[in-house]
Amino acid sequence: MSNFERSDSQSYVNNPLNSSFHHLRGDFWVKFWGVRGLTPTPNSHTCRYGSNTACVEIYVAGQRFIFDGGTGLRVLGKTWQEQEKPIEAHLFFTNSQSNRIQGFPFFAPAFVTDNCFHVYGTAASNGASIKQSLCNQMLQPHFPYPLQVMQSELLFHNLTPGNTLEIGEVKITTAVINKNQRSIGYRMTWGDYSVAYITDLHKSLDMQDQNQILPLIQDVDLLIANATYTPPTGKNHEYAELLWKTPVSLAQMANVKRLVISQHHPDDDDDFLDNIQNEVKSNFPNVLIACEGMVLHIGNEE
Template structure:
């Protein structure tokens, strides 16, 4: 039973798309960059779009974060037949997590339905308010109300659990300062954790929430530890990923994917980080746009 706070809009029955065979559990990366989009010839191999990850599990479509990668994902969905039902989970309301939402084409199609989830921002704004505000003048020419799809907003609190048939999404605040949520998606004894606001020096409360969500997961998606912009450099690349790797190692995580690459991290540098990470943990890799991983079977 879910303890989310549902919006006043009517419920839409969850259906399984004929394009997604029941039993599939896969992860696709549509945006892997943190902070700000970085399109350039030096980021073409890993990608320059900000955070967006799609999970297809038991015929359901789950999206985590709505950075500029969400625009690319949306365009790919326009090729699908029939009404779309999907669930969008936001880790926080910072610009790099929500900036693709105004350009999410399927949200402008009336027959589609999107369930949108998020925690309150540091200023108390709900996820609905945060998404609405970025689409107001002078930031954007059209308000959220021009989207014709059925948008159902759900306010999460730390410890919330969303149940979609036999798929469970658990939530916890993993970064109190940023009011950032982490997620664990479970189905049929398989699980994926999405943790993209890890930071050095996390307090015991945050660490406890993180460990609980990542314990024994088949796949952990985490950020390379962020540092203040003035301190970012390429002299000690191991400092960027050791927090995630140490947490994964201590929690019995089977595979680790490091995402949310810093805007200054060009392809050649990320190649060097990839080598270091693989040497430390053979079941770890860096995320690239277009990367697809199967949770069932481990490919």
């Protein structure tokens, strides 16, 4: 169905959702296409860790999943253009802020007729659905072309935080991570393996926050979490410990096997992130600072 036709292609996801993908067993991997928070930072001092905003690709059970659609989504889309067969994938948004959705208008596979994308998100702080938020950023004067020019089939699903959905063999659990930003986190489970994606942590968490987050990340093979800072100004490298203290504390409490810290501040250059990598390893040895192009295989020791 072309998106030139106005339709009610939204649904509220509270129950399992079946997928038509053919299941391929054996592979479960995660690739990072965008690791910045707030805004892209292309310059000579960010070339090693990367400059694109949030986008993570996960391939599991023969299915494609994307978490967040920052500018890294454009780069991911270019690689998918090389595939000859039609693409079906599931795109999950943590919130509707610009750094999470700004790559969507440049996602080339969404303009290809035979492709199909399931788009998931929860209501923004102003009550807008994920479909409304994506549509609004593609309206004049913000963007020259409306969402309706995308010729792929776009199926929008409104998530209710706290519920679980099933897509084929994959179970995805949701929870509120940041109630002020209306941000949600995800836990993806396939068989005995699991990955959690929570990227809107506060610098300090009260007991209510912990009670929401800890069940989502308990015993996961991989936790992807954000560095914490006070945006967009007032950053001081003297307090670098604040960047990693919250995700490391959560990883330790939840018995996380491996931690990746992402969503780097625009001012964090490559040398600074190198220092953070060394510093945080003394507190949580199995941790990585996210960089664009990094691929992690779930279930394999690396």
